[in-house]
Amino acid sequence: MDRNKVTEFLGQVTADLAATDAAGSVVVGQRLGLYRELAKGPATFRPGYVAGLVPSWIPALDGVDAKLTAGARVADVGCGLGSSSMLLAEAYPRATVVGSDYHPESITLARERAAEAGFTGRVRFEVATAQTFTGTGYDLVTMFDCLHDMGDPLGAARRVREALAPDGTWLLVEPFASDQVEENFTPVGRLYYSASTFLCVPSALSQPGGYALGAQAGEASIREVAAAAGFTRFRRAAQAPFNLIYEIRP
Structure with missing residues (x-):
């Protein structure tokens, strides 16, 4: 197995999944008025608003x-x-x-x-x-x-x-x-934010x-x-x- 090729393939899969999942988040954000609020300036976050092989x-x-x-x-x-x-x-x-x-x-x-x-x-x-x-x-x-x-x-x-x-x-x-939001601005973070919005948070x-x-x-x-x-x-x-x-x- 060529690990470099596997890693490259997984990176592409992650990027594609992230882009696909993000589409749903964009639609929800638009309907909730998220982008209108962002256009007003830096967002103010309310504390508690959103709470390998084995x-x-x-x-x-x-x-x-x-x-x-x-x-x-x-x-x-x-x-x-x-x-x-x-x-x-x-x-x-x-x-x-x-x-x-x-x-x-x-x-x-x-x-x-x-x-x-x-x-x-x-x-x-x-x-x-x-x-x-x-x-x-x-x-x-x-x-x-x-x-x-x-x-x-x-x-x-x-x-x-x-x-x-x-x-x-x-x-x-x-x-x-990461605990720092900006450090999650990666392909993996993009995928996880979208998955969390539609799966993890509603489930909890x-x-x-x-x-x-x-x-x-x-x-x-x-x-x-x-x-x-x-x-x-x-x-x-x-x-x-x-x-x-x-x-x-x-």
């Missing part, structure tokens, strides 16, 4: 790789169709993984896929929200690209805090975003809690949620072209 990130976390190799207990929250849960189980044969998602149809498919792949006994799935997933004493709780979609991210963070073992780790993967506001971390929630917003939930250690462990990977501990 195993490749594990070595960036302190001691987690060794725990998984030895047989750690993992909760994969917001697992969707269970791909991340099964990737973890495949990479670490001694680990046991409980995947959870609030969408029953996704969990049904995840169970079918896990059975077909031979993961019965090591990977199981349950229908549960991020605030109600079962179990305690987990060595690792993972959330892949889903916290910003939740109506109650603080409730989810508090549940993770309760579910972790005293020396456990919360692996949180979120879209690549439609859920119980009705809170949205907002379009392009930066590290400061994520850190604030973690601190409010009682976590005391927070660091950016790694970054990828499209994601930021956080290591959060009690």
Whole structure:
């Protein structure tokens, strides 16, 4: 595989998707009068108005790789169709993984896929929200690209805090975003702002809690949620072209 060609191809795909998605944002902005307001001068933002592969990130976390190799207990929250849960189980044969998602149809498919792949006994799935997933004493709780979609991210963070073992780790993967708006003026940022407008923010506001971390929630917003939930250690462990990977501990 020619990595340079793959990178170039992904860059073109991202730029094209961003341009396509932005068309919808332009229409909405026009109807809401956004451009008329911008023409008046610098915008005044009201606070609170808008609130790689899995195993490749594990070595960036302190001691987690060794725990998984030895047989750690993992909760994969917001697992969707269970791909991340099964990737973890495949990479670490001694680990046991409980995947959870609030969408029953996704969990049904995840169970079918896990059975077909031979993961019965090591990977199981349950229908549960991020605030109600079962179990305690987990060595690792993972959330892949889903916290910003939740109506109650603080409730989810508090549940993770309760579910972790005293020396456990919360692996949180979120879209690549800067706290400075102007630093998000990139092809990836353009794509994410549009996707957030039509998917992430509406999804969060439609859920119980009705809170949205907002379009392009930066590290400061994520850190604030973690601190409010009682976590005391927070660091950016790694970054990828499209994601930021956080290591959060009690």
